[in-house]
Amino acid sequence: MTTIRDVAKHAGVAVSTVSKVINHYPNVSEETVERVRQAIDELGFVPNSVAAALSSKQSGRIAILLNPSTQTQAIDEITMQYLTGAMLSAQELRTELVPILFGSLEGKDETEAERYLEAQNIKGLVVCGMSKEDYVLQRLVAREHFKCALVDVPIVNDSTSYIGLDHKQAQKDIARKTIMENLGPSKEILYISGKMNGFVSEQRLAGMLELAEELDLSMSVHCGEFSEKKAREITLKYGAGYDIIVCASDLMAIGAMKALIEMDIFHPVCGFDGITLMGYVGKQMNTVRQNFREIGAEAVRECARLMGGEKGQSVIMDHELVRLEYLDIIV
Amino acid sequence: MTTIRDVAKHAGVAVSTVSKVINHYPNVSEETVERVRQAIDELGFVPNSVAAALSSKQSGRIAILLNPSTQTQAIDEITMQYLTGAMLSAQELRTELVPILFGSLEGKDETEAERYLEAQNIKGLVVCGMSKEDYVLQRLVAREHFKCALVDVPIVNDSTSYIGLDHKQAQKDIARKTIMENLGPSKEILYISGKMNGFVSEQRLAGMLELAEELDLSMSVHCGEFSEKKAREITLKYGAGYDIIVCASDLMAIGAMKALIEMDIFHPVCGFDGITLMGYVGKQMNTVRQNFREIGAEAVRECARLMGGEKGQSVIMDHELVRLEYLDIIV
DNA sequence: TCTTTTTTGGAAATCGTTTTCCGAAACCGT
DNA sequence: ACGGTTTCGGAAAACGATTTCCAAAAAAGA
Numbered sequence: 001m002t003t004i005r006d007v008a009k010h011a012g013v014a015v016s017t018v019s020k021v022i023n024h025y026p027n028v029s030e031e032t033v034e035r036v037r038q039a040i041d042e043l044g045f046v047p048n049s050v051a052a053a054l055s056s057k058q059s060g061r062i063a064i065l066l067n068p069s070t071q072t073q074a075i076d077e078i079t080m081q082y083l084t085g086a087m088l089s090a091q092e093l094r095t096e097l098v099p100i101l102f103g104s105l106e107g108k109d110e111t112e113a114e115r116y117l118e119a120q121n122i123k124g125l126v127v128c129g130m131s132k133e134d135y136v137l138q139r140l141v142a143r144e145h146f147k148c149a150l151v152d153v154p155i156v157n158d159s160t161s162y163i164g165l166d167h168k169q170a171q172k173d174i175a176r177k178t179i180m181e182n183l184g185p186s187k188e189i190l191y192i193s194g195k196m197n198g199f200v201s202e203q204r205l206a207g208m209l210e211l212a213e214e215l216d217l218s219m220s221v222h223c224g225e226f227s228e229k230k231a232r233e234i235t236l237k238y239g240a241g242y243d244i245i246v247c248a249s250d251l252m253a254i255g256a257m258k259a260l261i262e263m264d265i266f267h268p269v270c271g272f273d274g275i276t277l278m279g280y281v282g283k284q285m286n287t288v289r290q291n292f293r294e295i296g297a298e299a300v301r302e303c304a305r306l307m308g309g310e311k312g313q314s315v316i317m318d319h320e321l322v323r324l325e326y327l328d329i330i331v
Numbered sequence: 332m333t334t335i336r337d338v339a340k341h342a343g344v345a346v347s348t349v350s351k352v353i354n355h356y357p358n359v360s361e362e363t364v365e366r367v368r369q370a371i372d373e374l375g376f377v378p379n380s381v382a383a384a385l386s387s388k389q390s391g392r393i394a395i396l397l398n399p400s401t402q403t404q405a406i407d408e409i410t411m412q413y414l415t416g417a418m419l420s421a422q423e424l425r426t427e428l429v430p431i432l433f434g435s436l437e438g439k440d441e442t443e444a445e446r447y448l449e450a451q452n453i454k455g456l457v458v459c460g461m462s463k464e465d466y467v468l469q470r471l472v473a474r475e476h477f478k479c480a481l482v483d484v485p486i487v488n489d490s491t492s493y494i495g496l497d498h499k500q501a502q503k504d505i506a507r508k509t510i511m512e513n514l515g516p517s518k519e520i521l522y523i524s525g526k527m528n529g530f531v532s533e534q535r536l537a538g539m540l541e542l543a544e545e546l547d548l549s550m551s552v553h554c555g556e557f558s559e560k561k562a563r564e565i566t567l568k569y570g571a572g573y574d575i576i577v578c579a580s581d582l583m584a585i586g587a588m589k590a591l592i593e594m595d596i597f598h599p600v601c602g603f604d605g606i607t608l609m610g611y612v613g614k615q616m617n618t619v620r621q622n623f624r625e626i627g628a629e630a631v632r633e634c635a636r637l638m639g640g641e642k643g644q645s646v647i648m649d650h651e652l653v654r655l656e657y658l659d660i661i662v
Numbered sequence: 663t664c665t666t667t668t669t670t671g672g673a674a675a676t677c678g679t680t681t682t683c684c685g686a687a688a689c690c691g692t
Numbered sequence: 693a694c695g696g697t698t699t700c701g702g703a704a705a706a707c708g709a710t711t712t713c714c715a716a717a718a719a720a721g722a
Binding site for chain 4: 663664665666667668669670671672673674675676677678679680681682683684685686687688689690691692
């Protein structure tokens with residue numbers, strides 16, 4: 001294995017100089033940089049990331065907390081996209097990204113969890129697909145011991161940033177689009193919301209309430225808890241009385257759609273997320289497509305920014321309104 | 332941060348003794364072990380995995396090569412399950428698992444790829460969802476520089492193990508089940524195969540040929556290349572002439588099913604894999620459910636075994652025949 | 663009791679970086 | 693030509709484990 005020492009010898013400089021060149025430090029003359037660069041190329045030297053992670057207390061590693069599902073594996077698609085984006089930007093930033101199963105933290109109290117992460121030289125946390133209410137997460141973030149980039153969890157302070165889209169606006173947009181496409185605004189809307197104490201649920205609901213006001217709609221709200229089953233039940237019970245069903249997630253939209261099929265009525269349904277599954281049920285569906293990969297990538301970048309000493313901020317990502325036509329999305 | 336030195340001091344022993352206790356080495360008396368254990372508990376010591384990975388040349392880290400899709404994100408569900416299983420057993424084995432995007436190796440020649448991995452103290456490779464024909468993979472494995480656990484790639488030697496199910500038997504089983512459920516064996520079968528040069532495709536096809544012989548069936552084979560689109564096209568073209576459509580993957584089964592719906596004919600279709608999507612199309616479908624999570628877990632265990640000096644072997648995992656009833660799988 | 667063998671525990675080197683600190687060289691103005 | 697300020701490069705100490713090698717102690721044998 002080629003080490004930094006070999007490079008130093010080959011270039012005729014000190015080890016520290018090579019390190020400085022690698023990490024783009026100032027105070028190295030242009031010609032020395034060139035000589036070192038050449039030595040690196042000639043020897044095919046690749047810095048050992050483990051040694052780097054151990055040595056540098058400053059540039060620690062970033063953990064990404066994953067929550068794979070045992071049940072609804074459709075969600076795993078989202079997680080995988082988050083992860084992919086995160087890996088891509090970690091690679092760009094030359095930072096090690098450590099995936100951690102959320103389950104491995106669950107038994108632990110905050111001290112234990114902290115120690116567990118610290119023992120892996122983790123300085124930053126990227127958290128996707130987790131709710132603000134989660135106990136472990138709350139404690140971890142509250143201590144401000146790690147720099148955190150939280151996706152869809154609205155906490156911003158010196159060591160924490162929020163990444164997410166404008167859920168309120170997005171929900172409003174997709175609902176309006178769906179309503180407009182279906183012959184004017186004078187319709188009865190059934191809105192199936194997510195978990196009531198969740199941030200995204202609140203935002204999306206707020207969007208719907210605003211829209212209802214603006215368009216002077218009559219709208220009922222039921223809580224579907226982000227569950228396909230629950231959404232189906234709600235739709236079976238109340239769906240017939242409405243003209244359009246707006247759901248706060250794709251999975252719930254699918255549940256609603258199934259109920260409608262069972263009842264043999266065909267109201268328009270719209271969802272939220274843009275998971276693959278949506279393209280496979282019903283003739284056509286509107287939804288908000290989140291760019292999960294880009295969100296994951298941005299979260300890692302943001303986390304790195306925080307670790308670099310910058311203050312936390314809100315990062316609002318773009319969303320896209322799409323209509324999925326059955327049979328169209330075949331690749 | 333509590334280090335091994337703190338523990339040593341607190342227990343009144345040498346650093347090396349603590350290390351021996353942690354790693355279950357022999358030659359430490361029972362009472363010393365106890366004293367060290369207690370010190371570890373009292374201080375809440377967690378060994379630093381980065382330092383461990385750097386220090387021990389023997390027990391390196393295991394990389395898992397991931398191939399997330401930009402297109403067919405339904406596949407990401409499988410990848411996520413592989414990864415989850417792998418993470419779980421890595422945690423159990425106290426080994427660091429490093430996810431690597433297959434894309435990061437693609438530009439590189441074998442020396443570069445090797446250096447890239449070596450520079451991360453990687454000693455073992457777990458490869459899922461990749462074909463034997465892949466050029467980079469081939470070279471990497473051929474050099475026997477890493478210990479490899481290959482899922483669905485049949486290479487076994489001193490440094491490489493194969494993990495997979497009995498694809499031939501599984502394909503035979505699920506096809507037989509589907510045929511039997513549909514009124515006797517005297518049916519015309521359309522078999523849509525995967526990529527022709529792939530190992531799993533060959534195996535599954537072999538199973539079908541055997542079955543056709545055994546049951547004295549008439550069967551046609553077309554190559555669907557594991558693509559939903561291709562399977563749909565094939566079915567549109569030839570499907571009407573057959574009674575049952577057997578597909579070498581779920582995605583292709585979905586393509587076939589879509590074609591049938593378009594043509595308004597309702598032949599039974601069966602697939603292979605057990606992805607979530609399968610539960611959402613068609614009234615009912617037979618498929619072979621692979622336990623991807625367990626396969627991922629086993630692959631990591633196998634890789635660790637290899638790194639421990641044992642020879643490569645074939646590991647055959649169980650499969651399960653399932654019938655997915657539309658509406659039934661709602662969680 | 664005095665070797666000889668086996669256990670057990672400790673000191674120190676090592677892994678490959680990063681980073682601090684310091685001295686030498688170069689540059690500047692007077 | 694000389695003090696003073698920058699700029700640059702190098703030596704060495706971390707980082708926190710693992711592991712080798714060796715000495716002391718304990719056990720066994722004679």
